[in-house]
Every structure is written in structure tokens, then in C-alpha cells.
Amino acid sequence: MDVFRNILIETEGRIATITINRESKLNALTAETLQEIRLAVLSIQQDKEVWGMILTGAGEKAFVAGADISEFLGLSMEEGMQLSKDGHEVMDTLYHSPKPIVAVINGFALGGGLELALACHLRVASKEAKMGLPEVSLGIIPGYGGTQRLTELVGRGKALEMILTGDMISSTDALQWGLVNYVEEASEAKGKAISLLNQMFKRSKVAIANAIEVVNAGLDKNQNGYQLEIDSFGKNFASSDFKEGVAAFLEKRKPNF
Structure with missing residues (x-):
């Protein structure tokens, strides 16, 4: 550094x-x-x-x-x-x-x-x-x-x-x-x-980064925050964090992100 x-x-x-x-x-x-x-x-x-x-x-x-x-x-x-x-x-x-x-x-x-x-x-x-x-x-x-x-x-x-x-x-x-x-x-x-x-x-780093991006987009007059939310939400389903989060929920344990 x-x-x-x-x-x-x-x-x-x-x-x-x-x-x-x-x-x-x-x-x-x-x-x-x-x-x-x-x-x-x-x-x-x-x-x-x-x-x-x-x-x-x-x-x-x-x-x-x-x-x-x-x-x-x-x-x-x-x-x-x-x-x-x-x-x-x-x-x-x-x-x-x-x-x-x-x-x-x-x-x-x-x-x-x-x-x-x-x-x-x-x-x-x-x-x-x-x-x-x-x-x-x-x-x-x-x-x-x-x-x-x-x-x-x-x-x-x-x-x-x-x-x-x-x-x-x-x-x-x-x-x-x-x-x-x-x-x-x-x-x-x-x-x-x-x-x-x-x-x-304790939460998904991927989801947190996505959330920051989408919230910021919604405040940007040059972007469609709603559409970016749809796109990001869909992309989350392909992430390993999503698979771990859902598995942990169903298995009643804490996720290991």
C-alpha cells in the first residue's frame, strides 16, 4: 500500500x-x-x-x-x-x-x-x-x-x-x-x-455490493434504478453466495459467506 x-x-x-x-x-x-x-x-x-x-x-x-x-x-x-x-x-x-x-x-x-x-x-x-x-x-x-x-x-x-x-x-x-x-x-x-x-x-458481500450499486443508481437521474434492481436481483441467483444463503436458511444454520 x-x-x-x-x-x-x-x-x-x-x-x-x-x-x-x-x-x-x-x-x-x-x-x-x-x-x-x-x-x-x-x-x-x-x-x-x-x-x-x-x-x-x-x-x-x-x-x-x-x-x-x-x-x-x-x-x-x-x-x-x-x-x-x-x-x-x-x-x-x-x-x-x-x-x-x-x-x-x-x-x-x-x-x-x-x-x-x-x-x-x-x-x-x-x-x-x-x-x-x-x-x-x-x-x-x-x-x-x-x-x-x-x-x-x-x-x-x-x-x-x-x-x-x-x-x-x-x-x-x-x-x-x-x-x-x-x-x-x-x-x-x-x-x-x-x-x-x-x-x-454476516451477510453476503456480493449482495451488499449489489445493494449499494442499485440504491445509488436510484438516486442518479441518468439511470433506471428499478431496471438495475431487476437485473441485479436476477444475477444474484447465479452467485455462490445465493446458493449458500438459501442452503443455510433451509438447514437452519448460519451462512458461511
């Missing part, structure tokens, strides 16, 4: 934890850090021993407190568009990962940091976590997919409230709005993520 300067990767059992390791900068996202995250996820996807991932930030203050704004200075319109395209490529890598990724939001998740969490499949927040998209305060809008993914999770009204005011919300509000799946004590948030992944590991 590549040697990274801004992130740490720790593998325990079937879970790889990616930690953004810029604690003194509140784990702010530089262009280099974003690309390291992307390369790490792609590398882990090729590791057959790893079935799922956790993404978190170093320290207790921040998951990711935003992008490194100093990198935005002096950019032209074309360079700004390229910056957004590069960010989308990173977020899409997480969003479409066939292996589930759980974000552990252990503090501030702002701007690009919240967009990073939104690109994960599930989100577990600490009680102290604060989330927001403050880009309008800088004269820009979220550019790494946040306008779309936040709306998918919380609806148009709440998404516009967050984006247009630029205000942070508490983990309690985030849970109520559907932005995060669970809120836990800070010391227990990663344990909850591990528990969720271990539940998934």
Missing part, C-alpha cells in the same frame, strides 16, 4: 480505518489529502481480507473542519471548476465503493469535511459533533457534491436551510433530520461503527 503523508491506515480484522492525520490543522482537506483518501479507498477495495472501512479524523476536536481555504486563493473560474471536478472524483470513489464505508464524525465536520462524510454509506457522530456547510460565508457554494447529497438525506428544505444560512447544526439535529444514522458518546462512536460493519459482515 502507498505511503501517505496526511492519512493513517490501520487494519484490524476485516475493517480498515482511514484516519485523516492533520490534527494541528483540524484535519483540513488539502488537495493532496483528498487524493490520498481516494487512493487509500481504491487500494483497500482490492484487499480481499478487508470487507469494510471506517473514515475518521485524528484527535477529538474535528472529523474534518473543512477544506484548506489557502489553496483557493488566486484560482481562476476554470481552476475553480477543476478543483470541484477533482473533489467530485474523490467523493464519488467513496460513494460508489462496493465495500461499505462508515464515517465516524468525532467533532467538527464542516464544508468539504461534511461533504466527505456525506459520501460515506453511513455516519456515526459523537454527541459533541457539529456539522455545517459554511461556504456561502466565503462567497462560494459547496463544490464536492454537498448540494446534492445533503438534499438526498435531509430533503430540500433542511438542505437549503443549512446551505443558505451557513450555520452549524448539533449532532442531535443531525440525527433528527436524517443526516447521521447514530449519535454516541465520543468514546463509543467508533465502536458503534465497528458493530454496524460486523453486522454487515
Whole structure:
């Protein structure tokens, strides 16, 4: 696996934890850090021993407190568009990962940091976590997919409230709005993520990857999610996981995927 300067990767059992390791900068996202995250996820996807991932930030203050704004200075319109395209490529890598990724939001998740969490499949927040998209305060809008993914999770009204005011919300509000799946004590948030992944590991990896693909397709205006569901459902019948799952059910035992 590549040697990274801004992130740490720790593998325990079937879970790889990616930690953004810029604690003194509140784990702010530089262009280099974003690309390291992307390369790490792609590398882990090729590791057959790893079935799922956790993404978190170093320290207790921040998951990711935003992008490194100093990198935005002096950019032209074309360079700004390229910056957004590069960010989308990173977020899409997480969003479409066939292996589930759980974000552990252990503090501030702002701007690009919240967009990073939104690109994960599930989100577990600490009680102290604060989330927001403050880009309008800088004269820009979220550019790494946040306008779309936040709306998918919380609806148009709440998404516009967050984006247009630029205000942070508490983990309690985030849970109520559907932005995060669970809120836990800070010391227990990663344990909850591990528990969720271990539940998934009892199921078929093939079926989980298919489910991620089909759910994502249903949110893509350029795809017919219903048709992809039909196709994927049919293909599942040819998999060894399906044969094992049905045999285990009929034999009243746990499947061995």
C-alpha cells in the first residue's frame, strides 16, 4: 500500500480505518489529502481480507473542519471548476465503493469535511459533533457534491436551510433530520461503527455490493434504478453466495459467506 503523508491506515480484522492525520490543522482537506483518501479507498477495495472501512479524523476536536481555504486563493473560474471536478472524483470513489464505508464524525465536520462524510454509506457522530456547510460565508457554494447529497438525506428544505444560512447544526439535529444514522458518546462512536460493519459482515458481500450499486443508481437521474434492481436481483441467483444463503436458511444454520 502507498505511503501517505496526511492519512493513517490501520487494519484490524476485516475493517480498515482511514484516519485523516492533520490534527494541528483540524484535519483540513488539502488537495493532496483528498487524493490520498481516494487512493487509500481504491487500494483497500482490492484487499480481499478487508470487507469494510471506517473514515475518521485524528484527535477529538474535528472529523474534518473543512477544506484548506489557502489553496483557493488566486484560482481562476476554470481552476475553480477543476478543483470541484477533482473533489467530485474523490467523493464519488467513496460513494460508489462496493465495500461499505462508515464515517465516524468525532467533532467538527464542516464544508468539504461534511461533504466527505456525506459520501460515506453511513455516519456515526459523537454527541459533541457539529456539522455545517459554511461556504456561502466565503462567497462560494459547496463544490464536492454537498448540494446534492445533503438534499438526498435531509430533503430540500433542511438542505437549503443549512446551505443558505451557513450555520452549524448539533449532532442531535443531525440525527433528527436524517443526516447521521447514530449519535454516541465520543468514546463509543467508533465502536458503534465497528458493530454496524460486523453486522454487515454476516451477510453476503456480493449482495451488499449489489445493494449499494442499485440504491445509488436510484438516486442518479441518468439511470433506471428499478431496471438495475431487476437485473441485479436476477444475477444474484447465479452467485455462490445465493446458493449458500438459501442452503443455510433451509438447514437452519448460519451462512458461511
